[in-house]
Amino acid sequence: MTRNMASIINKLLLSGKYHDLLTLMKGFRNGAVYGAKIRFPHALVMTLLFRGGPISEQARTILRATYTHSKNLASFVILYKGLRLMFIKFDGKPAEYHSFISALIGGYLIWGKYNKVNEQINLYLLSRILYGLIKLGVERGYIPKPKGDSFPIFGALVWGIVLWLFEHHQHTLQPSLQSSMTYLYHESNLWHNIWDFLIYNR
Template sequence: MGVLDNPLYRPVLEAIRSSRNGIVYGGKLRFSHALVMNILYRSGPPGPRLKSVLRATKDHAEVLAAFAFLYKVIVSVLRHEKLMGPRRLALIKFIAGSFSSWIVYSQHFNVFHPGITHQVTLYCFSRVAIAVGKILLDKYLDCAQPVFQTASGDLIPFGDLKSSQQNKLRSNIYNKSWKYFAVLVWGLVMLIYDYQPQYLQSSLRHSMAYIYDVDLEHWPTWRDFFGY
């Protein structure tokens, strides 16, 4: 039996593999993003700009790889029967995610790039906020069993609706929730950018300055206006 087939080494191999995937994903994602940002918003010799892109790519890959490795290792340790056992997998994953985040994303140790850890965490927060809203809605619909009016005018509890009707109702509520969420987020973004822009994440601030601060520009000719 080889190392790859040996169950004894499986947790370590999974941690290494997950870390490797974090490097690949983070490298691909950050390289393209950093390259576009440098082309659009920065000037100067190509050499230093390329070094900046590669540095950002390395930093992003390190963050995702470190978190993935720590998370998989901690899950493997806590799943041992003498600690928490496999039955408490949800709690184990929450603890592993929290502890790994304390090491990597919290900036408590000042090891990883603060801009990237900040950006990734905010990205996840928006997704988590939407997911939590959907979970709470589904729990409410299942437990409270509110009454809804069908197209024919009948009043039917949520649990008595057909599966297709339940899915359509959920979809409509999700869409309305997203509309309100989008309105609130962009209203606050524009307010903060006008009031205290230094508190926004740097890449967002630079892109907003490029898009919206056209009142500070001057265009002597149409060529200057269209930028060619």
């Protein structure tokens, strides 16, 4: 790109004339990049650790998961930002419900399609929003402010409930969590000799 062309593009970007359109384009770009940055290393590690098969199939699995995450995040960002901008233009000023309704529609259309990537992202967000809602409830006085450090109670409840579900209602948990917990808590009860006690699991 020539210096003159870069100068023209910079003037256009900084003029403010097409700010709404440009913010959608930049949001799409950031969603695609962030989705790939987050998913590729995760898919690489999980595939190499837990999936067998030919290298070509493993590479396809990694690239498919990365593409899905990147595409969905980019699509959601542009949809959410576009809807929110429409609400703001319609009302004349921003309101809290704009964010909720815009994300609700985007969540249904993008994150509501079942696949493993969407499931993981939705579960990740669920834990974060529950934590955030409790903090908001304390801030607004709906929940009494704990005296002292409440994190040990949080940790105790999370682990108490998940192990109770695992031991007595395992079918209610996500398959990957069932698999991890079976490895940690049940398969550690079994061995036949020193080799499957120390070197490999079974």
